[in-house]
Amino acid sequence: MxxxxxxxxxxxxxxxxxxxxxxxxxxxxxxxxxxxxxxxxxxxxxxxxxxxxxxxxxxxxxxxxxxxxxxxxxxxxxxxxxxxxxxxxxxxxxxxxxxxxxxxxxxxxxxxxxxxxxxxxxxxxxxxxxxxxxxxxxxxxxxxxxxxxxSRIDVTAYAEGPRPLDLVERLVIRPEDIVVGYSGRLSEEKAPEIFVEVAILCRQEPRLRFVMTGGGRLADEIERRVSRAPAETRIKVCGVVDDVKPYFTLYDVFVLPSFKDGRPIAVLEALASGCAVVASFVGGLPALVENDVNGYLVPPGDAAVIATHLLTLAADPNRLAALQIAARQVAERNFDRRFxxxxxxxxxxxxxxxxxxxxx
Missing domain, CATH: 3.40.50 (Rossmann fold)
Structure with missing residues (x-):
């Protein structure tokens, strides 16, 4: 029920x-x-x-x-x-x-x-x-x-590897770009508008590209916010997609700025795909993300702190790579439903x- x-x-x-x-x-x-x-x-x-x-x-x-x-x-x-x-x-x-x-x-x-x-x-x-x-x-x-x-997932169903060529071409992703993703419900508790605000705050870093997938009550509002963003803001709203797995493979960093949450499947999928995760310190998220190991925990709704982490990672590719490696390892060790x-x-x-x- x-x-x-x-x-x-x-x-x-x-x-x-x-x-x-x-x-x-x-x-x-x-x-x-x-x-x-x-x-x-x-x-x-x-x-x-x-x-x-x-x-x-x-x-x-x-x-x-x-x-x-x-x-x-x-x-x-x-x-x-x-x-x-x-x-x-x-x-x-x-x-x-x-x-x-x-x-x-x-x-x-x-x-x-x-x-x-x-x-x-x-x-x-x-x-x-x-x-x-x-x-x-x-x-x-x-x-x-x-x-x-x-909640757990079949970690083997999520692949690390090269970015999907069709998405790279459609979204015009360059080899040097760092893709920051949001995939999930566009609803109040998930705070997708914060993701848009983060993209605006990061607009002076040309390598940071922001991609959103998902639908929900706030879909029209998100489209309006993106349309009003400064021209140099690099964000693409893809709407509902049939298969989210290629997007997780595309992402380098996954951001979930929820005001409230439990143990979201999207974060497990992101970690299994080798994404560093920046998420709010709410609900069950602290059990999934460890600061400076596989990502960062931030105060809910704090776009400025999220943007600071992303800009720091853009300036330190070795640090980003270490977080991504740890993300997959943590998923394999802790979040595989087979175990x-x-x-x-x-x-x-x-x-x-x-x-x-x-x-x-």
């Missing part, structure tokens, strides 16, 4: 399906990434995907959800930020006492307030990073009810077992 974080959740659904689960996806919020919404990411994994805003008016959502629960024999609900489901959990639990409800928390902002209100109805909580786990312990969860499943100790499926199975024991 999802209301956000679709990219990671699509990976979760894939793991569950591959583990033998029948998964029904219900979304109460559509995140638009250009001309399409992100529901297509789930439709390639499981046949039952219901994006309620696509075909029902909000007043009809509850009736449809009641129909789903009456017609399917759900063992568990994995809740991920849907405000509607927080509101109706009490009714669902009364009607289906053996239902194991697990909440998936990505950061300590946002819907954690709603989480507190329904804690007594939940069988467990999935945490994406250690900061969230510590918050859950402080909130009253017992350690055996918390599962820390840190994960915990799994989403096992966490949900444990919650189902606890609920069944309590009902019996």
């Amino acid at each position: 999802i209301g956000g974080a679709e990219r990671l959740l699509a990976q979760v659904v894939r793991e569950l399906v591959e583990g033998g689960w029948r998964v029904v996806v219900v979304s109460t919020e559509l995140q638009h990434m250009g001309p399409n919404d992100t529901i297509s990411w789930f439709e390639t994994v499981t046949p039952e995907v219901y994006a309620l805003p696509r075909f029902l008016k909000p007043a009809q959502w509850r009736d449809f959800i009641d129909y789903l629960f009456a017609s399917r024999r759900f063992d568990a609900v994995l809740l991920a930020g849907s405000r509607l489901f927080y509101r109706i959990l009490s009714d669902l639990k009364k009607g289906y006492p053996e239902l194991a409800i697990v909440d998936f928390l990505f950061n300590t902002d946002g819907h954690v307030k709603l989480h507190r209100d329904v804690m007594s109805l939940l069988a467990g909580v999935l945490c994406e990073n250690a900061e969230v786990r510590d918050w859950c312990l402080a909130a009253g969860w017992r350690s055996h009810e918390i599962t820390l499943v840190e 994960a100790d915990a799994s989403y499926a096992r966490a949900i199975e444990s919650a189902v077992e606890r609920v069944r024991r309590s009902v019996d």
Whole structure:
């Protein structure tokens, strides 16, 4: 039951399906990434995907959800930020006492307030990073009810190597250029406007080239800001792309200036691609980026500090190369999902077992 974080959740659904689960996806919020919404990411994994805003008016959502629960024999609900489901959990639990409800928390902002209100109805909580786990312990969860499943990727799918020739030609990238990238959702919490501001601040360094991919609510605003930037600002907005991997191969540095975040997949992809990372000191990002090892952590929203780091790296190519080598090494050592100790499926199975024991 999802209301956000679709990219990671699509990976979760894939793991569950591959583990033998029948998964029904219900979304109460559509995140638009250009001309399409992100529901297509789930439709390639499981046949039952219901994006309620696509075909029902909000007043009809509850009736449809009641129909789903009456017609399917759900063992568990994995809740991920849907405000509607927080509101109706009490009714669902009364009607289906053996239902194991697990909440998936990505950061300590946002819907954690709603989480507190329904804690007594939940069988467990999935945490994406250690900061969230510590918050859950402080909130009253017992350690055996918390599962820390840190997001990971298949590092082998991301390649270091020469820049993709088609992108080099299309974006007119010179051999001496240092490409700084942003790939992700264009939404308030990710602060993509800060990336544009950084490009403006760095406009006097001709080797720094800025490239953005992604879509979202702020797409039009980003286009407006870029169109108003000084003429010498070297930034290209590419919009939504079918495959982001070639862009990560193109980037030398990846910048994520989020105001709030969890453990973003984009940073893992950047590190696996050998990009130095400059990211905000928020959420789970300090567990991914180590200052002066594989990148830099900066105060959220501080364009001037980000620009200073980029200008320093432009003046010191050996330092940049060292950060890039370390980035790939850190990804191979720490973020490859082939070597994960915990799994989403096992966490949900444990919650189902606890609920069944309590009902019996």
